[in-house]
Amino acid sequence: MKKFSKIYTGLILFFMYMPIVVLIAFSFNNGKTTVWKGFTLRWYTDLFRDSHIMNSLWNTLLIAILASVIATVLGTMAAIGINNFTGKKRLFVQNISNISILSPDIVTGVSLMLMFTLAGVAFHFQMGFWTVLLAHITLCAPFVVLSVLPRIRHMDYSTYEAALDLGCNQWQAFRKVVVFELMPGIFTGFLMSFTYSLDDFVITYFTRGASFQTLSIQIYTMTHQRISPKINALSALLFLAVIILMLIINIRDRKEEKKHGHQPG
């Protein structure tokens, strides 16, 4: 039974990784088809020379950083406030978060597009960088609320009061006690926001207007045209980035565990 479970889990991992490994292997293939024609790095040099892709990469990172920072601030503040609401008001705030989280991306995308189009006519602007940023903040903020709220429930308010008694002003006490206590939740929320924004295709697709490009949009355009091995090279690099990011987070978690002793979640 034990052996069977191991083999089974191994097979599922093989299923998850095999397609990615094949893509990466073909990124070194000196030919445009899936027939091996020898080793090359030319798809990588092509990739770095492609100004469209580099530009999209920059846009993607800029949007992801701005959206996740703003969503984190907005969501953390919201979580602190929501915790003090009671009854119907609390239910209302929780429900708008839930609607946003549970709505299919495509519905969020088209509904925001409708609003931006109408607002654009009224206030003379066109969809682009700013509308994508607003949409991404909307996508991310509820996840921050969701990851910070449980931390607040377990927080001890007397430490905040103690800080005030010991001579902190309100802002100092807030920063040094509340933010410090909530940090793991805030960081998780930030990280979730960052990855959601980075990975998003659907919402960007509907709110980007005519010319604003992100990496996902670029990949969409490339895969819809003829197949180019540059995509494989791009996959390999993104895969590497994901692994590095994952290792950094894991090391942080380990340190955290050591600091606080054994901690669930």
Next chain:
Amino acid sequence: MRLKRPSIPYIAWMVVFTIIPIALILFYAFTDSSGSFSFEAFAKAFGYTNVFLKSLWIAFISTLICLIVAYPVGYFMSRQRKSVQNVLTMLFMIPMWMNFLLRIYAWMTLLQNGGPIDTMLSLLGIHTTLIGNQGAVILGMVYEYLPFMILPLYTVMAKIDTRLIEAAEDLGCNKLSVMRKVVFPLSIPGIISGVTMVFVPTASTFLVSQYLGGTDDLMIGDVIDKIFWSDHNTGSAIALVLMAAIFVFLIILNLFGDEEAIAA
């Protein structure tokens, strides 16, 4: 510290960017192109009933396969040492963080005619088309969303106390009844969040079918994408029906969960 004010910007933000846009969908769905009240959009949307039902069906099958495949993995993970659990969690999260489009693109490369799998099958004397059918679409869906099923199942099952399982065994349960009477009831919250996380995106996705399916495998998301740009009214009506269907599904799912939890 009993502050409520910090949440005001968020509430205002969500009203402007979530409630108003959804209100606009409602407005467009119930009006015609001149802006007067009409059911015309729903009448047109009705023409896509078949696509709609097929999308829900594909989503249902994909979710079910994910659940069946993921359940043993989640259980296996939850019974490992903490360090092994961490490594396995990481291994299942990495593919999830790869760009969504690249993951389908990978399967497009694998399944295409003359691609690696096709070539291997030809060597074995099997000649068949692997891409451009419903099977390929379901495969793509399962691949995309499997980690979203495994991780919530694992998280919930990791909380099951091993002593409960041992107690059941001591009291004469065989492996199967331990599963049925202890593990399964306790894992229901994980099943519910896993099903939610897989069903919602599979029912509404609009790319997997474009990449891996044939021309008649279009899903409702593809239809919304195709007509929304030119016809906001019909597009809104379909989006509204899709959202309503998903919310009804989630409500039923959660009712089922509550009852099961009480019964257990």
